Amino acid sequence: MNKRILLIALLSLLPLFTQAETPQEKGLAIAREAKARDTGWKDMQAAMKMVLKNAQGEKSVRTLRIKALEVEGDGDKSLTIFDQPRDVKGTALLSFSHPVGDDEQWLYLPALKRVKRISSRNKSGPFMGSEFAYEDLTSFEVPKYRYTYLRDEPCGEETCFVVEQVPTDKNSGYTRRIAWLDQSHYRLHKVEFYDRKNSLLKTLTFSNYQQYLGKFWRALRMEMVNHQNGKSTVLEWRDIRFDTGLSDKDFNKNSLKRAR
């Protein structure tokens, strides 16, 4: 693990020494550094609220809670518990994500007390009717994209790397994403999503960054604006706690069934 961080750290130093770094190499190096800086958080618990707004300005609310476990050498495990809307209250989703290939997902349906393994192919579908797709909310893994560094650009008080990210998964709903990451902490400031016809679909902006355990940055507010249908979703995080002592045993079908 430490070896990998060292390697990544060395890789990120490479631009200083080599002249011939291509935009692809630089884009990949930025992604690796961003991932390395967000590695080692072990586990996390938080509450999330989404406010969905349609083109007429009508609002509806989604609330859920999430528990997540970092898995070394693989994607995260997570348990999501839905509280609102109230007709889906008690529904819970257990997900084992993988950097490459399909995630494993089980849904708990409280009315039937049923655990159902579901297909995880629906990456591009809307999450709970919001403007966030499932793939917008899964953990960032380096192999999920091919990268091209585009330019440096001021973003607020910071300077951002602007990187093009092309999904490697053919089930992705996007042809590409353009991401703005600040150079001081490699935090996302903005992401533009281009649909399958390569026209601008959505813009996601991150704000209210907080640092946890003196290391990990989380944006407490994320706003997704859909330029094609005029809808938007504001996602707010609350009660984020790291290193809460979760382990593998909190992420199985039994814990899914008793999730509240």
Add this chain to the structure above:
Amino acid sequence: MKRGLLLLCLLASGWSTAADWEFSGSATLELRYYPQAGLDVRQYDGGNVSLILEPEFYRSFNDGSDTLLFAPYLQADQHDAARNRLDIRELTWVHVGADWELRSGIRQEYWGVTEFQHLVDVINQFDTAVDIDNEDKLGQPMVNLSLVRDWGIVDYYLLPGFRARTWPGVSGRLRPPLPVRGPARYQSGQGDRHVDHALRWSHTLGDVDLGVAWFKGTNREPLLLSDESGSRLTAYYEQMQQISLDAQATLGDWLWKLEAYHRAASREDYNALQAGFEYTRYGVFGSDADLGLLLEYGWNDSEQLSFNLFQNDLFAGFRLAMNDTQSSELLAGLSQDLDGGGQTFLLEGSRRLGNDWKASLTAHWFQASQPQDPLYYFRRENLLEFRLSYFWSSSH
């Protein structure tokens, strides 16, 4: 006034961390309409109003290691006295250990993977008075020890006491021309106090989720015997042993499903199977909607199960989920008897209204022309159902 404000603040902050206590539930107005008169003149005609209340009280102790859950079911019906009742769906204490759980009390359990029939799901009795779709179940007294191991989850169930199946009453609909009435009869001398046992192993092996189970005790599925008077049917519950398998392979957009059992009872040994697939297309018609196509085949070689409608049948259906803010959904299902030629058809649309309401509209058709087909006795029970539910929850 101040307390009211405080309560409001508490309710408003309800979206944060896990709750110590919770009071939630739903209230449902059910309107049914039967266009045709029943085969028995005692059955009501036309419309019916039913009210259903399903509150749920939840409390967690010791940092979540112990939880209590109480979920009664209350129903009041305009015409059918058999649907006026109170049932305890859940009254459970769960204790969670490091790699085990002990769940004691009255509970609901679900086994299985298929959609049109639930073959291997034997722990709870079906509440057929509510609906005939076998998705409403009576609470079952049990002690369930669940062990989590690297090689799977093992559940042992001690089941003291049996719940007889509920049926629509004499004046009720969705029943054959003869009502099921009177005290149930049992093969076991202990009647409904016979203690049953069950054991289940379930595991995930890559793309495949597997369950193998054993059950010994009172068959939840009764034989229906006509009595001397010929005016009613009596439920007779046999003792049986069942070995079952349920498996689902999740391969991309395809879910392949299988449920099968072998049952040994004193009158006969028999087998049943339900197998098929669910295939989902995402983002159909250039929208955000998902379209799922379902196909299942059901087979059963029992000579005795008089109420078993599905001995050699094909089931097909689709599920259209709009993935919109209101979670609009359309479900359609068809069953075709490959022997007798009878058919059933179901169409159901549902939609959320605002944040706390949900409405659904369902149509059931039964079609059969051969008297040897069990569906023949349901041929006049076609129905339209409207449901409006209100959901609430508060916690602290």
